[in-house]
Amino acid sequence: MSGPGYDMFAVTAHGLADLCAAELAGLGIAGRVETGGVAWSGSASSLYRANLELRTASRVIARVGEFGARGFAELERRAAKLPWQDFLSAGSEATLRVTCRKSKLYHAGAVAERVARTLAGVGVTVPDAVTGDDDDDAHSADIRGQLIIVRFMRDVCTISVDSSGALLHQRGYRQALAKAPLRETIAAAMLLASGWRGDSPLIDPLCGSGTIPIEAALLARSIAPGIARADLTPRRFAFESWPHFERASLDDVVRDARSRVRPARARIVAADRDAGAVAASRANAERAGVAADIEFRRVQLSDLEPAAGGGHVVTNPPYGVRVGDRRNLRELYAMLGDTIRSRRPGWEVTMLAADDALAVATGLPLTELLATRNGGIPVRLLTTACARTHTQADGVYQRLHNQEGTV
Ligand SMILES: C[S@@+](CC[C@H](N)C(=O)[O-])C[C@H]1O[C@@H](n2cnc3c(N)ncnc32)[C@H](O)[C@@H]1O
Numbered sequence: 001m002s003g004p005g006y007d008m009f010a011v012t013a014h015g016l017a018d019l020c021a022a023e024l025a026g027l028g029i030a031g032r033v034e035t036g037g038v039a040w041s042g043s044a045s046s047l048y049r050a051n052l053e054l055r056t057a058s059r060v061i062a063r064v065g066e067f068g069a070r071g072f073a074e075l076e077r078r079a080a081k082l083p084w085q086d087f088l089s090a091g092s093e094a095t096l097r098v099t100c101r102k103s104k105l106y107h108a109g110a111v112a113e114r115v116a117r118t119l120a121g122v123g124v125t126v127p128d129a130v131t132g133d134d135d136d137d138a139h140s141a142d143i144r145g146q147l148i149i150v151r152f153m154r155d156v157c158t159i160s161v162d163s164s165g166a167l168l169h170q171r172g173y174r175q176a177l178a179k180a181p182l183r184e185t186i187a188a189a190m191l192l193a194s195g196w197r198g199d200s201p202l203i204d205p206l207c208g209s210g211t212i213p214i215e216a217a218l219l220a221r222s223i224a225p226g227i228a229r230a231d232l233t234p235r236r237f238a239f240e241s242w243p244h245f246e247r248a249s250l251d252d253v254v255r256d257a258r259s260r261v262r263p264a265r266a267r268i269v270a271a272d273r274d275a276g277a278v279a280a281s282r283a284n285a286e287r288a289g290v291a292a293d294i295e296f297r298r299v300q301l302s303d304l305e306p307a308a309g310g311g312h313v314v315t316n317p318p319y320g321v322r323v324g325d326r327r328n329l330r331e332l333y334a335m336l337g338d339t340i341r342s343r344r345p346g347w348e349v350t351m352l353a354a355d356d357a358l359a360v361a362t363g364l365p366l367t368e369l370l371a372t373r374n375g376g377i378p379v380r381l382l383t384t385a386c387a388r389t390h391t392q393a394d395g396v397y398q399r400l401h402n403q404e405g406t407v
Pocket of ligand 1: 178179180181182183205206207208209210211212271272273274277299300301302316317318319332
């Protein structure tokens with residue numbers, strides 16, 4: 001292995017770690033699924049690649065160190081010995097996110113103060129310490145400079161640095177928003193788990209701002225999320241500010257990702273009854289460089305005619321918690337089932353549902369692929385495609401990658 005090695009962890013939303021591990025396997029990285037994500041050890045290049053290519057991870061963090069500490073003096077002494085110079089330059093800024101559980105040092109604010117003092121010793125200022133839960137994006141708007149994550153659990157202190165910067169779901173393309181947009185990482189997880197292989201028709205009849213069709217086009221064309229823009233330029237990552245950042249190695253990773261981009265092989269339809277949503281989808285798809293791969297249609301669900309021959313409907317209907325009149329929702333869900341079941345039996349439906357009664361209203365034989373949260377709401381990913389397990393979803397992902405010749 002050339003260059004520094006890292007212990008890394010891809011943080012995922014609840015329920016997505018298995019899919020993320022499958023994605024890593026597709027990149028040739030053997031990860032270990034743990035609570036909240038996937039761990040692995042490897043080179044700087046694997047860190048860069050994971051950041052650029054993972055569709056389901058929220059962020060990738062790298063471990064600075066781990067030690068036991070039951071008093072503040074011990075904490076400061078041990079924290080001072082960590083290799084901060086590998087991640088931070090003198091004169092830079094950092095934000096601390098501290099959580100303490102089941103530990104003698106239970107006061108997150110006091111722990112943050114001691115770690116900030118240690119950082120001051122290496123010339124790093126900490127304007128703000130953020131304490132609170134481990135949620136991957138809690139307080140993300142407050143982060144200034146390098147995010148440092150300090151976690152006390154049973155008197156063991158683990159300190160990690162964020163390598164991603166802006167959360168990875170922020171691909172950059174989604175600037176036009178419709179109501180209740182779906183997180184890009186969840187849209188990608190829905191597609192990976194759905195059994196869609198990128199080479200058959202796909203429709204989102206309730207596309208809103210177009211997240212599912214755009215993520216589908218990126219997947220079908222093998223465009224890494226980190227270069228999801230018309231000119232395939234990469235987004236910026238926090239690791240680019242690290243003192244040992246290897247520009248040439250990132251350039252190689254980007255070149256490799258670009259070399260795998262291929263033409264579309266599937267007809268992808270983004271439909272919605274709302275003209276603003278269709279316009280937002282198109283503008284977002286243009287920014288992502290995939291507008292030519294998607295057919296945009298302003299149409300009521302009831303008027304949608306899926307083509308003969310079959311394909312996949314992957315969709316995120318309104319839940320009734322945030323948008324939509326609940327009384328009409330049952331009708332909408334029933335229509336979703338009817339549009340597909342009675343008219344086009346060759347189509348599979350994969351959908352998010354927050355409410356079992358509404359899922360039942362579709363009349364579709366749905367089974368659960370995974371459970372996660374969208375915008376804080378617990379949701380289940382359901383499918384008509386014969387009961388798939390994560391392992392089968394992993395297989396789908398592997399097949400996608402095999403077709404791309406990357407493994
Ligand atoms: C929860 S939003 C979809 C959000 C989308 N996944 C995104 O990321 O932006 C549901 C969408 O369904 C659309 N919709 C609701 N009822 C409809 C109907 N009967 N026919 C077509 N579209 C409908 C709404 O206009 C809305 O854009």
